[in-house]
Amino acid sequence: MQRTINHTGRRKIEAKELQINIQEQDNGAPVFDVDFSLDRKKLPDDASIYIEAYQRNTLQRFKFGTVGEIQKPDNRELDQLDLTSPALFRIRIVDETEHLGRLIASAERLKPEGDNDEDQRTSLLVVRSRPLGQQTWRVEFDTGGKPELCINSRIPDAIGQLKNNPQFQSLILPGAFRQILMFFIWNEDEEEGGVAEQWIAFAEHMVGEKPQENDPLQLTNWIDDVVDRFSEKFELCDLLLHRLEENVA
Amino acid sequence: MKIRKLNKLGIKEFEQFIENLRNGGKQNTPDYLLTEPSTSEVLEFDIELEKGLFANRYELGTYLTEKLNDVDIQKFIGDSGFWSALALYWFDQLCPLKADGSRKPSMVYNYILSENYNHRPRHAIFTTWQLVELYGEHSRYLLSRELPVRGELIEQLMSRQYFLSCTGVMQAASALYYDSERKTFKKGAAGRSSAGCVYRFVNWLQQIEINYDLFSLSSDDLISLMPKEFERFKTV
Numbered sequence: 176m177q178r179t180i181n182h183t184g185r186r187k188i189e190a191k192e193l194q195i196n197i198q199e200q201d202n203g204a205p206v207f208d209v210d211f212s213l214d215r216k217k218l219p220d221d222a223s224i225y226i227e228a229y230q231r232n233t234l235q236r237f238k239f240g241t242v243g244e245i246q247k248p249d250n251r252e253l254d255q256l257d258l259t260s261p262a263l264f265r266i267r268i269v270d271e272t273e274h275l276g277r278l279i280a281s282a283e284r285l286k287p288e289g290d291n292d293e294d295q296r297t298s299l300l301v302v303r304s305r306p307l308g309q310q311t312w313r314v315e316f317d318t319g320g321k322p323e324l325c326i327n328s329r330i331p332d333a334i335g336q337l338k339n340n341p342q343f344q345s346l347i348l349p350g351a352f353r354q355i356l357m358f359f360i361w362n363e364d365e366e367e368g369g370v371a372e373q374w375i376a377f378a379e380h381m382v383g384e385k386p387q388e389n390d391p392l393q394l395t396n397w398i399d400d401v402v403d404r405f406s407e408k409f410e411l412c413d414l415l416l417h418r419l420e421e422n423v424a
Numbered sequence: 425m426k427i428r429k430l431n432k433l434g435i436k437e438f439e440q441f442i443e444n445l446r447n448g449g450k451q452n453t454p455d456y457l458l459t460e461p462s463t464s465e466v467l468e469f470d471i472e473l474e475k476g477l478f479a480n481r482y483e484l485g486t487y488l489t490e491k492l493n494d495v496d497i498q499k500f501i502g503d504s505g506f507w508s509a510l511a512l513y514w515f516d517q518l519c520p521l522k523a524d525g526s527r528k529p530s531m532v533y534n535y536i537l538s539e540n541y542n543h544r545p546r547h548a549i550f551t552t553w554q555l556v557e558l559y560g561e562h563s564r565y566l567l568s569r570e571l572p573v574r575g576e577l578i579e580q581l582m583s584r585q586y587f588l589s590c591t592g593v594m595q596a597a598s599a600l601y602y603d604s605e606r607k608t609f610k611k612g613a614a615g616r617s618s619a620g621c622v623y624r625f626v627n628w629l630q631q632i633e634i635n636y637d638l639f640s641l642s643s644d645d646l647i648s649l650m651p652k653e654f655e656r657f658k659t660v
Contacts, residue, residue, distance in 0.1 A: 185635065225637065231541050232585045236639060255501070257541035269637040276640040308540070 186217055188266050188282035195226075195264050195287040197253070204254035207262075207287065211245055218242045218268060222279050225267045231317075233257045242268065260305060262287070263319045284319035299373055300324055300355070304333040312347050314354045321370050322358070324351050341414035349402050349411065356398045360385070381405060427458070427471050427513065429505035434463030438512050439536055445519070445527045453515050464509065469495050473510075478517060481567035481575075484549075485556030492553070504537040507550045511535040517571045518548050534574075545582050548574070559591070562598035568608035576614040577601065580622050587629055587638070595643035597625060600657040610657060619653040628654075 194210040209226060220243025227236045233256045240246030256262055264287070268280040298321070305325040307313060315323040324347070326333035336343045356378055359371040375385055378401040386393040406412065430438060434457045441454050457463040471491055478484040488510075500506045511518060512535070519529045529535065533543035537550055545551050548571070555563035569575040587593045601613040601622060615621040629638065632649065641649075647658065 223640075225639070232545065233541050234586060234589060236589075267637050269640050271640060275642075275645055276636045276638075278635055278637050 185278045186280040188213070188268070188280050190282065190285060193266060193285070195285060197262065197287045204252045205258070206251050207253060208251065209239065209247070213242065215242060218280060219270070220244075221272050223269045223271045225269060227265045227267065228253050228256055228262045229265070230257045230260055230262050260315060260325075263317070284317075286319040299370070299377060300351075302326070302334050302337055304328040312351070314351050314358075316358050322355050341418045344409075345411035345415035349406050352405055353398060353402050356401060360394055360398070381408070425458075425473055425513070427473050427509060428464040428466055429503065430457060430509045430512065431463060431465050431505060435504060435508055435536060437463060438508060439532055442529050442532050442535055445529050448526070450525055453512070455512070458509055458512060465505075467506070471495065473513065475514065475517075478571055480570055481552045482556065482564050484514070484571060485552040485563065485567055488549070488553045489556045502537070504539070507537040507547055508535065510549045511547070514549065514571070519572060545585060545588070546574070551578075555588075559594045559598070562595050564607070565598050565602035565609045565613075577609055577622050580626055584626055584630070587626065590638045590641075592641040592643050592646055593629060593638055596646040597622070599643055599647065600625070600654060613657070620655070620657045624653065
């Protein structure tokens with residue numbers, strides 16, 4: 176588990192301090208724009224602003240002038256990113272005069288506006304349809320928020336299938352649930368009320384409190400119990416069998 | 425030879441050839457894929473290449489950057505047909521014949537530029553060209569091994585590709601780990617646990633990136649921030 180130490184007293188930029196929009200282009204790569212409403216307290220006017228757009232191993236970095244004089248770069252095309260998943264952004268406000276390269280303020284995993292549809296807002300899990308090559312589904316965690324269950328977009332009505340088809344539900348959901356719990360337990364996120372906490376609370380509601388010890392065996396057994404209870408509650412194996420029998424008939 | 429790019433069929437046949445070798449098959453390199461109109465197509469620019477004989481990946485990268493110097497290469501950055509054609513052209517050096525006539529290629533994405541961005545940096549030619557193009561001499565320590573070998577250092581740095589984009593980081597690593605006499609990386613650099621090795625360098629970068637913007641730091645800035653464990657590489 177990685178612990179981070181903030182030696183330099185850098186400030187966390189709140190999501191409300193900037194609004195990122197992406198515009199799709201008919202021809203060519205999408206273009207992004209940023210509206211800043213930075214709280215300039217503790218931010219020197221001459222500090223430089225950088226916006227980094229990223230997804231997986233791809234990255235594009237753009238300089239937006241300084242805190243005192245924001246200047247949008249002319250070219251804001253996201254033409255070097257892996258856009259098979261939505262782009263995420265980070266902002267870095269950097270001291271380039273006194274302590275060169277020191278981070279004064281930053282924020283990670285910022286999502287562009289309009290990337291949270293209403294249906295998904297209240298759910299713990301976002302379901303999306305994405306190109307996944309030969310993989311039928313996978314869970315994405317580097318999303319800037321909730322985990323995303325991605326179903327291969329080559330599957331017709333991929334999202335509808337997951338919502339309505341017992342075969343999809345019974346074969347995908349237990350495995351996805353297990354992955355999510357494993358991820359949040361082994362990548363400890365201490366943000367109060369954060370996504371990890373909500374998922375653990377959801378699981379504890381089913382089988383009782385998560386073991387306090389960091390013993391992998393105890394934790395794995397607990398996750399097994401959760402997935403077992405979840406499958407039992409929604410009768411996933413029965414649902415699958417009924418659907419298979421229907422198909423045969 | 426005037427290089428053409430592979431089309432879909434050419435890429436597919438090249439992939440089948442690699443898979444066949446990986447499964448123990450023996451087969452001549454299908455150079456004809458590079459000239460047949462059914463498996464390749466002309467490029468927007470003329471580029472004449474020679475097979476040459478490169479002692480290491482750095483030599484190959486230098487040769488290629490010179491050849492591509494006047495080409496608007498940006499639009500070919502993700503072009504699998506182009507980079508895969510180059511890997512096919514130099515395949516006999518990337519994957520030489522063994523004494524028993526067999527060959528053991530590594531994963532397909534080392535030769536065919538993958539659509540999967542996680543695998544792209546593993547392409548033998550694309551990454552070699554890119555590192556030399558971006559960092560010139562400062563990429564020597566990463567590319568000093570013979571063509572079939574990607575090398576331990578690049579493997580360790582690729583685990584955090586963000587660092588490969590930071591000029592200061594790459595120059596600092598070169599200053600620390602390149603041994604100009606041996607013309608390769610310094611002894612001990614490729615270790616896993618020894619003080620100051622590349623693995624420790626990557627760990628240290630992960631710590632300081634919490635408080636510093638690595639893109640903004642020069643090589644000298646980074647070296648002045650380094651803890652004592654890196655001294656042995658600074659002075660050798």
